[in-house]
Amino acid sequence: MADNPNKLSQFWQELKRRRVVHVITVYATSAFVIIELVNNLTEPLNLPTNLATIVIIVLAVGFPLAIILSWLYDLTSEGVERTKPLIEIEEGDKPVVPNAWRIATYVSFVVIIGLVTINIVGGTRGLRPGEIQTLLILPYQNYTGDDQLDILLSGMHSALIGDVGRIPDLIVISKTTSDVYKDSDKTLSQIAEELGVDAIIEPGVMCAGDTVCFQLAMNTPNEEQLWIAEYSESKSQIPNIHNRITKQIAVELKIELTTDQASVLAERRTVDTEAVDAYMKGLFYLDKTDRGGIQKAREYFSNAIKIEPDWAPPYTGMAGVWAYQMQMSFISPSLAIPKIYENLNRALELDPNSSNAHYSKALIAVWTEWNWEKGEEEFINSLELNPSNAMCRMFYGHLLNILSRPDEAIYQANQALKLDPQKPLILGLYGALMTHMGKPQSAIPYLKKALLIDSTHRFVIGCLSGAYREIGDDDNWFEYFKKITWYDDKVVASLDSVLQEHGYRAAVEMTIKIEEEAANERYIDISMVGYQYLKIHNYDKALDCYEKAYEIHQPNMTYISTNQYGYDQLKENPRYIALLKKMNLPLPGE
Numbered sequence: 001m002a003d004n005p006n007k008l009s010q011f012w013q014e015l016k017r018r019r020v021v022h023v024i025t026v027y028a029t030s031a032f033v034i035i036e037l038v039n040n041l042t043e044p045l046n047l048p049t050n051l052a053t054i055v056i057i058v059l060a061v062g063f064p065l066a067i068i069l070s071w072l073y074d075l076t077s078e079g080v081e082r083t084k085p086l087i088e089i090e091e092g093d094k095p096v097v098p099n100a101w102r103i104a105t106y107v108s109f110v111v112i113i114g115l116v117t118i119n120i121v122g123g124t125r126g127l128r129p130g131e132i133q134t135l136l137i138l139p140y141q142n143y144t145g146d147d148q149l150d151i152l153l154s155g156m157h158s159a160l161i162g163d164v165g166r167i168p169d170l171i172v173i174s175k176t177t178s179d180v181y182k183d184s185d186k187t188l189s190q191i192a193e194e195l196g197v198d199a200i201i202e203p204g205v206m207c208a209g210d211t212v213c214f215q216l217a218m219n220t221p222n223e224e225q226l227w228i229a230e231y232s233e234s235k236s237q238i239p240n241i242h243n244r245i246t247k248q249i250a251v252e253l254k255i256e257l258t259t260d261q262a263s264v265l266a267e268r269r270t271v272d273t274e275a276v277d278a279y280m281k282g283l284f285y286l287d288k289t290d291r292g293g294i295q296k297a298r299e300y301f302s303n304a305i306k307i308e309p310d311w312a313p314p315y316t317g318m319a320g321v322w323a324y325q326m327q328m329s330f331i332s333p334s335l336a337i338p339k340i341y342e343n344l345n346r347a348l349e350l351d352p353n354s355s356n357a358h359y360s361k362a363l364i365a366v367w368t369e370w371n372w373e374k375g376e377e378e379f380i381n382s383l384e385l386n387p388s389n390a391m392c393r394m395f396y397g398h399l400l401n402i403l404s405r406p407d408e409a410i411y412q413a414n415q416a417l418k419l420d421p422q423k424p425l426i427l428g429l430y431g432a433l434m435t436h437m438g439k440p441q442s443a444i445p446y447l448k449k450a451l452l453i454d455s456t457h458r459f460v461i462g463c464l465s466g467a468y469r470e471i472g473d474d475d476n477w478f479e480y481f482k483k484i485t486w487y488d489d490k491v492v493a494s495l496d497s498v499l500q501e502h503g504y505r506a507a508v509e510m511t512i513k514i515e516e517e518a519a520n521e522r523y524i525d526i527s528m529v530g531y532q533y534l535k536i537h538n539y540d541k542a543l544d545c546y547e548k549a550y551e552i553h554q555p556n557m558t559y560i561s562t563n564q565y566g567y568d569q570l571k572e573n574p575r576y577i578a579l580l581k582k583m584n585l586p587l588p589g590e
Helices: 004-017 021-039 050-073 100-120 147-164 175-179 189-194 233-251 259-266 275-286 291-307 312-327 333-350 354-367 372-385 390-401 408-421 424-436 440-453 458-470 474-484 489-504 504-518 526-535 539-551 555-559 574-582
Strands: 074-078 081-082 134-137 199-208 211-219 224-236
Touching: 021 050, 134 147, 134 189, 147 175, 147 199, 147 233, 147 275, 189 199, 211 233, 224 233, 233 259, 233 458, 275 291, 275 312, 291 312, 312 333, 312 354, 333 354, 354 372, 354 390, 372 390, 372 440, 390 408, 390 424, 408 424, 424 440, 424 458, 440 458, 458 474, 474 489, 474 504, 489 504, 504 526, 526 539, 526 555, 539 555, 539 574
Parallel strands: 134 199
Antiparallel strands: 074 081, 199 211, 211 224
């Protein structure tokens, strides 16, 4: 044991004699500098996001090789020579370390200390993988002084959120919720606390003509800066800039992109500036979801397609125009559906990686075709391309509940709610899901929150009326029902009188009579008439209506397997089971 210190000392002296210690120092310094250089040049030179990982692997493999070679060989004034073993060196012949090695070693120590100091004390701090899981991108601040640019900037904001949303393992809060904080006086910490986000990006535009100059700064809730970048590019390059930004954010957050994801973000194309302008404005007006806004969106998307017929995004936008018009009952499904398919197919032909196109195809597959397998496949395709699409997750949750997979449904719905907690439609769909699952009392707070944001949202009002109906609160059911019914004031007053004097059943019987008499003159959702019969326990009549709704492919029939539409009351009825079989829906006990 007494010899061990002496042996260790001899080994250490041999490492120094063979220059191994010097090589380790110089190699480590060079590796440190190379890695820093690659990290700093990845974004400006548009290098692959996984280049730093590859460089680290190569340097790690090279490290033991460098040690072995330094043990065996020495670099002298005569060139590379094999290092003599210690026993071949004559006694008293002390090896001399060349000045070049001494200088390189000292410089290496200084460089390492300097780089470590800079990374620890100066600049932005490094993030650990997984430290940032939820991100908010605030609306663009317009520093140009030109208010007419606000429409363009809103479209850019929507597009940027959609692009950054493609990063895996990152929740990106949706545009509707982000817009709530436009020009807000709240601090970043207050916003972060309300939304539960880990980081916030503040974008600002300094110029926006043919050239767009803007800055993005990513900060923690306590306003510690994590990353900042400035861009000045032609407007035609905005789609490419967004790809670069997305890649760089992934790098900064230490999120590894798959080869396919990196390949998609590496795609580049130049788009006519007028087409970009029209598309961004189309996105702005499509978010309005009213008749006038949808019409303007259609005009802008049409113009973008006319200018750039081989650019996919405007076709996806146009498919959304037709889908919104159908959803809001502005046009009939027979007119809308062919147009939706026409634009979606063209969008996917031009860009198979369009998450919005796959999302729209999923909606059509479920609520029009009743093709559950195809719908789920398209939802998954869309979420693989953009895991931060709140609407996609919410409607996927509805499908999962339709297929009697409640735990999965709740997970997707909760994710959607986290992504866009201030969007009335998201809150309304969440409330509808709770009611479909037999939890109407749980639905009411979400529906009320939605109405605090938009008190006139017809879908939400209808859902709240239905939730109150399910818990037996007749007064609140009717209070919200009369806000959205097509009945005239005289009929509403009469119905109110019947409810007060004769009770709920008499009021429902009156609404059934009104609906059935009106069916010859206007479109009536026959499945909802069936639902009314269900509420007064007239199951034969309810099934008569459901069977008619099945024949005409009424969209609300997708929910027939849920608790709200009679599952508990009808699950042993042969006619009901036959309908489930025809629609390929789960049977009782499955």
